[in-house]
Amino acid sequence: MSGFSKNWQKKEDKSSRELRNLMRNSPPVKLHIDRASREISALIARLDNAEARIKSRDGEMFRKIVASLQKGDKDHAAMYANELTEMRKVGMTVVGAKLALEQVSLRLGTITDLGDVVSTLLPTVTVVKRVGQGLVSIMPKAQGELNEISSLLSSTLVEAGTIGGTSLNFQAANSEAEQVLEEAASVASERMAAQFPEVPAVPQRTEEEEGLAV
Template sequence: MSERFAKRWESRRDDQPFTDRIKDAVKPPGPLKPRLDFAVRRIELQVQKLDQATDRFSQRDKAIFARIVDAYTKHDTARANVFANELAEVRKMERLIINARLALEQIVLRLRTVSELGDVVSTLGPAVGVLRTVRNGLVSVFPEAENELGEIGNMLSGIMIEAGQGSGMTLNFDAVNEDASKILAEAATVAEQKIKDKFPDLPPGMPSVPTAQTEKTSESY
């Protein structure tokens, strides 16, 4: 820890009871923590908004699904195909939103476990990377989140830089990118499973709704 940060901590200890000093040795106070807590609350607010968006898409999903079944029972294959394609787009957006929500939730959990300056640097690096990826993925689906996530990312970057200066730690960018990729991959896997569990497949004989796997396969050709 730099001399500047050390003086900041030590200047508080003279007036503190011994028990408080012990607590501070484990979790030192400072101006970074309120800002970090504020950033976490802003992320949690975005999670709530994504939950609301998921509910809206779920209602739309059910309505379109019912139309597909209705068209198919009337032997109107053309309309059933149109609705099936529409449902595929809706579920694609649902998957993106659920994926983003899960990734942000992981970031919140990690940020809430930060207790030392070194933890701040190593935790915020992947967090900022995940926020940028989530922000880019939501641009077309949930544009109102773009600016807010951008501001949160900038705030966390500032905290990370200050914490790095105070602790003397430098970022290992390879490790940061790998950690961020793991968070995003895990969120994507869970999101896909949630989609499968939450929404029914069309009965045999009806137009199929592409999954994330079939979308990736088609994009590779």
């Protein structure tokens, strides 16, 4: 994961140097960024709790599969295996969202010192929106909160761009955001594979067993 946190390394240019004093000269910008950072940190904590619950539930479901197989109950074993597979898909989404938001939080925390408001907020807004879309069916409330954070950061971005006279390069920002999201998903997949054993294979019912079930 060493390269993951390097995606948004500061790129020093004339525009960012001109914006070094933005945080001092425009208190509302700093207040908005601080508020967004706090709300994102709270969401990260909730996602962390959700991940812990999924991990606990995963262990319970895994044990049910094993117990059913030991009893020769293939029907229940298959049912539990399907539930576990779906649960891990949810877990993958939760972990990926948490990793992406951790990167957002990290970058927002550097703005106070570096002043590169526009170059940071452009990809950040896209990442926040995409994370919210991914959580809509899992954590609807979180999705709504992320929409609010995205709107707050978007208005802050416009204000910062106006003050600094900086043009907004959306194409480059979207590419950068996409890279962060892809790497978050990749790391989430690796983490899930490392933390959880493979779902046990459930043998198909034989023709004789099918006949007895009729």
